[in-house]
Each structure stands twice: as structure tokens, then as C-alpha cells.
Amino acid sequence: MxxxxxxxxxxxxxxxxxxxxxxxxxxxxxxxxxxxxxxxxxxxxxxxxxxxxxxxxxxxxxRSSKLIHGGLRYLEQYDFKLVREALHERELMVSTLCPHLVKPVGFLFPLTEKFKERTYVGAGLALYDALRGFQRALPWHKHLSQRQINEIAPSLRHDIVTGAIKYFDAQVDDxxxxxxxxxxxxxxxxxxxxxxxxxxxxxxxxxxxxxxxxxxxxxxxxxxxxxxxxxxxxxxxxxxxxxxxxxxxxGVTMSKGVHIVLPGSAIKSDAGVILKTAVSVLFLIPWGDKWIVGTTDTPYEGDRAEPYASREDVQYILDQANRVLEPKLKAEEIIGVYAGLRPLVANIKSATxxxxxxxxxxxxxxxxxxxxxxxxxxxxxxxx
Ligand SMILES: Cc1cc2nc3c(=O)[nH]c(=O)nc-3n(C[C@H](O)[C@H](O)[C@H](O)COP(=O)(O)OP(=O)(O)OC[C@H]3O[C@@H](n4cnc5c(N)ncnc54)[C@H](O)[C@@H]3O)c2cc1C
Missing domain, CATH: 3.50.50.60 (FAD/NAD(P)-binding domain)
Known part of the structure; x- marks a missing residue:
């Protein structure tokens, strides 16, 4: 032995x-x-x-977002194979491989419009839940009204968030x-x-x-x-x-992703939050008694071993999160920042x-x- x-x-x-x-x-x-x-x-x-x-x-x-997930945003890119494969792995990790390390985490997808958006996002999340197949370690997604959201996530702006859909993924200390x-x-x-x-x-x-x-x-x-x-x-x-x-x-193209870490008191919500951005998504992830918020996605060519977050990276994260938060996050509340580099297989040289x-x-x-x-x-x- x-x-x-x-x-x-x-x-x-x-x-x-x-x-x-x-x-x-x-x-x-x-x-x-x-x-x-x-x-x-x-x-x-x-x-x-x-x-x-x-x-x-x-x-x-x-240096990742520490999520074990199918990747909701890859659904929008019609990358069903990648999502299904990752969801299968997620279910195995939560249920069998390492349930002591990989734990379920709920996310709210806030809606800002009453009907069309709920139908579109609801259909996407139904597909996301269905793609995992018959192994079902995590709960099915759930539609929430504005009143329910106000109770679950008081930090979400009542004036623009009209409701939400809650879905589940998993998280791990990578x-x-x-x-x-x-x-x-x-x-x-x-x-x-x-x-x-x-x-x-x-x-x-x-x-x-x-x-x-x-x-x-x-x-x-x-x-x-x-x-x-x-x-x-x-x-x-x-x-x-x-x-x-x-x-x-x-070849491998590098893409920098930055996260900020905030104290638990900075955001009042019983679940994580996912926000769609112009280029990707932003996660507000509950992490013990803290929050991890990120990430960015920008081309990078500097030092591989020590990527650093710029002031612009941090400001971008604050701006995106503050679109839906009240009170707004402040730079003084940040207790940690980290940057990581995604290894993206570059099969098309000119692609972003x-x-x-x-x-x-x-x-x-x-x-x-x-x-x-x-x-x-x-x-x-x-x-x-
Ligand atoms: C910001 C960000 C967020 C992410 N979030 C998620 C997420 O939430 N969920 C998810 O599934 N994925 C996520 N990812 C992707 C995921 O983190 C990576 O795909 C994964 O960690 C890559 O692992 P790796 O072993 O291939 O590379 P690495 O972890 O980088 O390992 C490569 C290793 O090679 C070693 N090495 C280099 N040169 C030599 C040498 N000459 N001799 C010996 N060793 C050498 C390095 O020291 C290093 O330890 C994220 C990535 C980033 C950047």
C-alpha cells in the first residue's frame, strides 16, 4: 500500500x-x-x-470560479455536447466521486421583463436540467415571483427585477x-x-x-x-x-478572468446570482461567509505565472454587479482579488x-x- x-x-x-x-x-x-x-x-x-x-x-x-457546472452560457452557443458532458460530470461529482468536496449551489437568474424573458430563460433552464440525463443529484429549476425574490434576495433591485428563475449547479474548492x-x-x-x-x-x-x-x-x-x-x-x-x-x-490562447472577494454582509441573498453581460456572464457566488464575484474575459499576453487584476477589471465587475444590486457594492468593501488565465484551444486564429x-x-x-x-x-x- x-x-x-x-x-x-x-x-x-x-x-x-x-x-x-x-x-x-x-x-x-x-x-x-x-x-x-x-x-x-x-x-x-x-x-x-x-x-x-x-x-x-x-x-x-x-484561480477558477470554483463552479462544477454545465456552463449555462454554452447553451446559447448551441454547444450541447460540451454542456451535456459537463453536466454528467457534475452529477457524478456531487453524488459519487467526491460529495465531500463538491456541494450544490443555487443561482437566481433575475428577470427584468414579465413574459418574453421568462419564457426564453425558462426554456433554456429546462433544457439545461434535461441535458444531465437521468442522474439527478441536484433539484430541478424553479420559477420565482417578485415577492419571493424580495424575500430570498433583498439586495436585488426591486425597481428592475420583476422575478427570477432559480437553478442549481455545484461548487468546489478547486x-x-x-x-x-x-x-x-x-x-x-x-x-x-x-x-x-x-x-x-x-x-x-x-x-x-x-x-x-x-x-x-x-x-x-x-x-x-x-x-x-x-x-x-x-x-x-x-x-x-x-x-x-x-x-x-x-495553439493555446490565454484569456484572463478576474474575481473579487467580498464579505458576506456585502450582498443580502440566500442564493447566488447569474447575470448576463454583453460578452459573457457574471456570477455572484456565495463562498462560506464571503462572496466571490466575477469574472472577466479578456485576451492576455503577459506573465503566465503571475497574472494580475487591473483597476479596469475590478471596476468592470463592480459595474456589472451594481446593475442589479441595491445598495451598490463599493471598492472599499473588496477584501481580495485574484486573476486566472483560461487555456483556450485556438483553432481559429482570428477569433476573439x-x-x-x-x-x-x-x-x-x-x-x-x-x-x-x-x-x-x-x-x-x-x-x-
Ligand atoms: C477565471 C477562470 C474561471 C474559471 N472558472 C471555471 C469554473 O468555474 N468551472 C470550470 O469547470 N472551469 C473553470 N475554469 C477553467 C479551469 O480552471 C481550467 O480549465 C483548468 O483549471 C485547467 O487546468 P489544467 O490542469 O489544464 O492547467 P493548470 O492548472 O494551469 O496546470 C498546468 C500546470 O503545468 C505546470 N507546468 C508548466 N510548465 C511546466 C514545466 N515546464 N514542467 C512541469 N510543469 C509545468 C504549471 O505549473 C501548472 O501547475 C476557469 C478558468 C479561469 C481562468
């Missing part, structure tokens, strides 16, 4: 094993996609190693969940080492037979041998394809990032080497 504990002693022993053993699978990247792939392979009895240049969930997988999957992979025998960066590929002829990596704590090189290498490097994919001298079948698909890509640019990118947190198992 293997231990699931990850720590300094375990890391020392992992570094030694990386240098001497030959693995069936080497995973590059300890975000949710990488740890999911490592767990899948290790639980099938394969000999697995995983390295991350930073820490488990240090990239996008700790970094904690990714760490739990990594520890479960370790429990199944996966060798996991953080602060180990993949630098180049080891080849025999055209075949990739491992990775030359660097232990960033000691600056020592490690030659890791593996029958297959799977790269799950998210927004670092383009950079690594270049370093590895591979001609990849896709908002329109790029959230579907994932699996690419095999060389024998013995696979790279996976794109997708959503919710569908990490499907990707791996």
Missing part, C-alpha cells in the same frame, strides 16, 4: 525514483488535468510519475480538490514531485522516451525515462511545444477569446508524446 502524503521526505524519495526508474507514463503538469490523468493511469496499475515546475494547482486550477486527486494518485503508487520543471525531451530516433527535467530546489538535472509522456501544461503548452521542438496541432471553444484537444505531435489542453475544470476526467 502506498502513502498519499506529499511532503519534503516524500519529495526527496520521489526525486531519487525519477532518476532511476522507467515509467509507463510521465505526466508534465500538476493542474487538475495532469493529476486527473495521473490518477486514471495509476488506478489502472500503470507505473506513473508526475512533475510540476511550481506546485500542485499553482496554475489555473486554483485547489483542495486538485490536491486531493494528486494524493489519491499517490495512494495508487504515482510518484509526484513539485518544483521539477520539464526542459527538453529525450528521444530515441523519432520516439519520445522521456524528459530531461530540472530540480528547481537543487538546480540538478534529472533524466526521467517513460514509455509515454503526457503534457498537461494548460497555458504553458505553447511555450513547452517550442522548447520541445514539436510542431503541435493546436470569448468565442473560442471551451472544449479540449488531445494532440500527438510525436510518437510517445501526447499533449492535452483546453476544456473546463468540471470535465477534467473526460480530458485525461
Amino acid at each position: 502506498f502513502l498519499s502524503q506529499l511532503g519534503p521526505d516524500q519529495r526527496d524519495s520521489a526525486i531519487s525514483q525519477l532518476a532511476i526508474e522507467e515509467f509507463d507514463i510521465l505526466v508534465i503538469g500538476g493542474g487538475v488535468t495532469g493529476v486527473g490523468a495521473a490518477l486514471d493511469a495509476a488506478s489502472r496499475g500503470l507505473k506513473v510519475a508526475l512533475i510540476d515546475s511550481q506546485d500542485i494547482a499553482a496554475g489555473t486550477s486554483s 485547489a483542495r480538490h486538485t490536491m486531493s486527486v494528486a494524493r489519491t494518485a499517490a495512494r495508487h503508487g504515482a510518484i509526484i514531485a513539485t518544483r521539477v520543471a520539464a526542459e527538453s525531451l529525450i528521444r530515441e530516433g523519432k520516439r519520445v522516451v522521456g524528459v530531461s527535467a530540472r530540480d528547481l530546489e537543487t538546480n540538478k538535472k534529472i533524466a526521467i525515462k517513460a514509455k509515454a509522456t503526457i503534457m498537461c501544461a494548460g497555458i504553458w503548452s505553447d511555450e513547452l511545444h517550442k522548447k520541445f521542438e514539436l510542431t503541435a496541432g493546436y 477569446t470569448t468565442k473560442l471553444s471551451r472544449e479540449h484537444t488531445v494532440d500527438r505531435p510525436a510518437p510517445g508524446f501526447v499533449s492535452i489542453a483546453g476544456g473546463k475544470y468540471t470535465t477534467y476526467r473526460v480530458m485525461g
Whole structure:
């Protein structure tokens, strides 16, 4: 039986094993996609190693909206396959895979007009609920009157919100969940080492037979041998394809998403709120005794490791939320801000990032080497 504990002693022993053993699978990247792939392979009895240049969930997988959802807005893009796949995963996570980590959360879709909007949104939510199939861990959506809304969400402006439809999705502490999957992979025998960066590929002829990596704590090189290498490097994919001298079948465009964190007292509502914006949606998400409000969706080309939120990002979020809130949110109430970068598979070079698909890509640019990118947190198992 293997231990699931990850720590300094375990890391020392992992570094030694990386240098001497030959693995069936080497995973590059300890975000949710990488740890999911490592767990899948290790639980099938394969000999697995995983390295991350930073820490488990240090990239996008700790900076999301923390929703396990089908993605209501993808319905409007007619991306039914993506929504159905994600809803299936959501139901499994809430009911079977990790109900201790993934919890249901209710959202109000506020209506500002009496009949047409209710019919349109109601039909969309009925389709959203139906697409999950017969596994039904979460309640069906519900129509609410203006009087009910005033009781449930006193912070929603009574002068413009004429009613709402309440639907359910789920939420998770993303970094904690990714760490739990990594520890479960370790429990199944996966060798996991953080602060180990993949630098180049080891080849025999055209075949990739491992990775030359660097232990960033000691600056020592490690030659890791593996029958297959799977790269799950998210927004670092383009950079690594270049370093590895591979001609990849896709590129990754980065889209920045910012969230602000507010105290629970800032918004009076017993449920979360989803608002349609000109380019996407904005969520007001209950988070313990706080609120997370976001997100933005803008093209990004700066530092991958440390994306930051600008004053404009924060103002945009406040402005969008304040369309329906009374009293309005104030900048002084903000107690935290974080920014993350979406890895969007760029299949159409000229497209704006908002329109790029959230579907994932699996690419095999060389024998013995696979790279996976794109997708959503919710569908990490499907990707791996
Ligand atoms: C603002 C925002 C909100 C989002 N909200 C949601 C949501 O609510 N629900 C949802 O389902 N999805 C959401 N997503 C999408 C989701 O978060 C991502 O799709 C997912 O986290 C990507 O995981 P990943 O493992 O592919 O990438 P990452 O988590 O970025 O992992 C890549 C890893 O590769 C490592 N790496 C890079 N270079 C090297 C190297 N040379 N050697 C070794 N390791 C390396 C990095 O350190 C990093 O840990 C959101 C994304 C953003 C940005």
C-alpha cells in the first residue's frame, strides 16, 4: 500500500525514483488535468510519475470560479455536447466521486421583463436540467415571483427585477480538490514531485522516451525515462511545444478572468446570482461567509505565472454587479482579488477569446508524446 502524503521526505524519495526508474507514463503538469490523468493511469496499475515546475494547482486550477457546472452560457452557443458532458460530470461529482468536496449551489437568474424573458430563460433552464440525463443529484429549476425574490434576495433591485428563475449547479474548492486527486494518485503508487520543471525531451530516433527535467530546489538535472509522456501544461503548452521542438496541432490562447472577494454582509441573498453581460456572464457566488464575484474575459499576453487584476477589471465587475444590486457594492468593501488565465484551444486564429471553444484537444505531435489542453475544470476526467 502506498502513502498519499506529499511532503519534503516524500519529495526527496520521489526525486531519487525519477532518476532511476522507467515509467509507463510521465505526466508534465500538476493542474487538475495532469493529476486527473495521473490518477486514471495509476488506478489502472500503470507505473506513473508526475512533475510540476511550481506546485500542485499553482496554475489555473486554483484561480477558477470554483463552479462544477454545465456552463449555462454554452447553451446559447448551441454547444450541447460540451454542456451535456459537463453536466454528467457534475452529477457524478456531487453524488459519487467526491460529495465531500463538491456541494450544490443555487443561482437566481433575475428577470427584468414579465413574459418574453421568462419564457426564453425558462426554456433554456429546462433544457439545461434535461441535458444531465437521468442522474439527478441536484433539484430541478424553479420559477420565482417578485415577492419571493424580495424575500430570498433583498439586495436585488426591486425597481428592475420583476422575478427570477432559480437553478442549481455545484461548487468546489478547486485547489483542495486538485490536491486531493494528486494524493489519491499517490495512494495508487504515482510518484509526484513539485518544483521539477520539464526542459527538453529525450528521444530515441523519432520516439519520445522521456524528459530531461530540472530540480528547481537543487538546480540538478534529472533524466526521467517513460514509455509515454503526457503534457498537461494548460497555458504553458505553447511555450513547452517550442522548447520541445514539436510542431503541435493546436495553439493555446490565454484569456484572463478576474474575481473579487467580498464579505458576506456585502450582498443580502440566500442564493447566488447569474447575470448576463454583453460578452459573457457574471456570477455572484456565495463562498462560506464571503462572496466571490466575477469574472472577466479578456485576451492576455503577459506573465503566465503571475497574472494580475487591473483597476479596469475590478471596476468592470463592480459595474456589472451594481446593475442589479441595491445598495451598490463599493471598492472599499473588496477584501481580495485574484486573476486566472483560461487555456483556450485556438483553432481559429482570428477569433476573439470569448468565442473560442471551451472544449479540449488531445494532440500527438510525436510518437510517445501526447499533449492535452483546453476544456473546463468540471470535465477534467473526460480530458485525461
Ligand atoms: C477565471 C477562470 C474561471 C474559471 N472558472 C471555471 C469554473 O468555474 N468551472 C470550470 O469547470 N472551469 C473553470 N475554469 C477553467 C479551469 O480552471 C481550467 O480549465 C483548468 O483549471 C485547467 O487546468 P489544467 O490542469 O489544464 O492547467 P493548470 O492548472 O494551469 O496546470 C498546468 C500546470 O503545468 C505546470 N507546468 C508548466 N510548465 C511546466 C514545466 N515546464 N514542467 C512541469 N510543469 C509545468 C504549471 O505549473 C501548472 O501547475 C476557469 C478558468 C479561469 C481562468
